[in-house]
Amino acid sequence: MKKITSLLFFEASHKQQLRFLITVIALFYFYNFSVNDIWTPNESFYAESVREMFESGDFVDIQYNYRPRYNKPPLTYWAIALSSSIFGLNEFGIRLPMILMALGSIWLTYLLGKKIYGPKAGLYAMCIMGVSVQLIAVKQYASPEVPLTFFFTLTMYWFIRAHTEKRNKYYYLAYVALGLTALTKGYPYIVVIGGIVGLYLLLDSQFNIKVWFKKLLQIKLHIGIPIVLIIGLSWVIYMYFTYGQDFWEIFQHETFERAFTRNEKSMRPFFYLEVISWSILPYSLAFFVALGYYLFNYRSMRKEIGFAFSWFIVMFIIFTAAKGKIPTYFIQAHPPMALILTAFLINKPQLSKPFNFIRLYSFLLPSLLILGASFVLVYLFSLSVAWYIVPLLVSILIFYLLRNKREDKVQSQMIAIPFYAIIGVYILLGAYLKPLESFRPYKSIGEIIRSNESIDEKTPLQIDGTLIHNMPFYAERKIIRQDTLDNIIQYAKPTLALIREEHMNEFTDAEILWEGYIYDFASESQFAKFIKASLKAEKGDYSDFAIFKLIYRQ
Template structure:
């Protein structure tokens, strides 16, 4: 069967172009607090102080995550200047690498006909799109992980040293972003592949030694940076402890601390957390991925795990093993799943091709109808929220929305097979939804994040950011720091009369105003800014009639 009878260039090239528009539109959304703006500020400090060995969070030594994400962001600032879009460039580039690697891995497993399906599934997954504007370590981790897995599969299949070396570099970059999780995912995947295919001889080779040495050399810069910041300074107090070894932490303690929630607040005792999180994180492919997993596991059980040509265990048994292990962690967050999504994209692509080639028309039609229902619901909900919660968007955006919806209607009513239509409408729905979110929803809710809006106010009122201080305490405003291109200094309230001069400014939140009044701190000018923790949306905030009652206030105060 020719690929042209299933998904032709005329089908997938327009989808890639529209997905590119969605991803590019996300580059200019202001950074969200906490993590995205926080990480950007930490990378910005590296760049401004030309200090790439130490990581600080608000002036405090930062032990938790390795350096790679921060190094790449700082390098981007060096090349393009400090901006929200330059911070996101490394994430976008590694997502492109991830899409290409997903495409090639699908081709290796299931042939050319599955390749573009896999990369389209990956690029249209909700968590992947989200990770490119709410940028943390996950986009780089995901791209590096799937690149490493793809190259190591090529090494196992073709025994070429270059693939082994590139695979080791990919895994090393993943480790340098997130620690042991970056090694655990590729390792379990490759082990499951070796076990099912019985290709253990790939390990017993001098090339394996070169692979391990390459990995060690590639992680050496991160280990050295940890050594300089922590091992050379046993006097540093981190979470109440001294004599902290950075090297021991990243090679051992980090993963086990997360498994036991040692040093972290336990997030979820739910052992099925990742299994139901996958339902939204892998939209619009959630139903497909569970059907594919069930189908593959059933096949393995029926065949008693005997090897069958054209079948692989990496994308099913490997992924399930990882999900079961991380489900026992007491510290769980949704984005821990991100590095599994390209691997699951390959599984979905193989499953769709299998249904199509085996003429499973009933299953395909059922899944297509499920996609129609869930995606229409999602699209309708997003459009309703946008038009209900906020003033009507600019006419140009409304026109773009209409054009996209017309295109969607054309695909729905076109006469084509169910498998092809399912891929096209699923990707297209996510394009519509995320274009609306990136251009009309996120920019609106970010008008209620005080830090970035305070920075705009400083610029508008010609206030020097170096004259602005914050109150010492737990409350941070990473977006204020990033958009003023400095770490805003903190001061305790009792030191304000002694150290701050008349005409200087304080940026405070509503609950800090009471303390200022109690300490008889006076100011001559006051700007009030609406504030809401926008990464924790609720219906009362989204409802324009109840929003004001749920807003916190922040203030810029000029001292008398």
């Protein structure tokens, strides 16, 4: 019992604590990760494109819904394809690489914290990264954000090792990782990471240009740049020579213009401050306190967080100035935010009394609010009364953590209390993922279509006035999405279509294969909005859904 208590209270030996924490994080990352149908829209693009790769045998020319998809480089598709070839083309096989690379990103954050600030700091950074809201959200579906975070963080890890240990092989590994970063999301990330490294070396040189230039020569750019270009641009070059300007215009728009060009409407200077306020919950408030402290203490900032600050501030400036502003663009800044907050705890164990009070409650206040919210979620999600055991156990654990008033335990408490509070919430959200599927009939519709022997596999599925991005994956055929009623009526028979109930009077001669409610909004990525709609539907209010009927007319 004493051993378990020491693990729960962050008082065990480093190796034991590390094993315990990574096991806890891994368990809730794998918890119910494959129970949901493919999400719309982003995950659908990757799942269906990989299915079409297996169907055609072509793993280089990417297609979605049987049309070329030039939007993103192929590494995410290839990772999903590799997993699916082993575990099957299903939700488990498709999402497994995301889970593994999310855990890899957390592990790299641990290694960075340990390398820069010591073993305890590694554990703290791992906890902060592991339970951040935004990473938890994206690890649940297949898209480039998690692979990008992994290879981005891997690049930074090898770079800091090379820089501190003066070993060239780590620079070469960093360049390989940077090439894979570009092969995941595009060449603009070469510019982003180059900016981070350049600023860090400038800070490390104390703004002495001669010293800075000397440090630049040490990072082997003459070898590294060719490595990055060969790996990162190989697919782009192949696609350009194969498809020419058609490919380049779409790829350039998706990878550069969409993210890095500016217009007047794009200048929302506080957008990513708002994102930070929730994306690394339960540690967001504490991060703002830490960042504020270092901004007013330049010497401490340069000496203690020069690397992490360079990483954070370059990303913040570039993406704030960019045209495209999406919260997921900033996930790659989570590791440096974890490192900044960790440094604040490790290097500043004692501050002035008022500042100590502010720091302590920047950790505790969000934790207590989250704990209260976990009780509400059981009621809100109409979960079994037995689920109240989760917030009750977390409450007991936090109570015992707060009872330990030894000064040398305050740091651990500030990490542990938010960590356990938010895990309780994630367990409850995970429990609701399965009931949520009653409002997502996509797999069932696909099975009905595929099992009907009278429906030819080349007959497309027409969808009346809406976008359902995952239907090509489940129906295993071309989908005519957001089709007009007139087009469906006039389409040459046989006709396979999902028709809104109010239009069924035009199809009295058709066979009805399925009918039911479908979420009447093109995207489920606004997850809170979708959960709200589902909770309303559970109470009989289907105002956010529409009745569709699957019809077949020969």
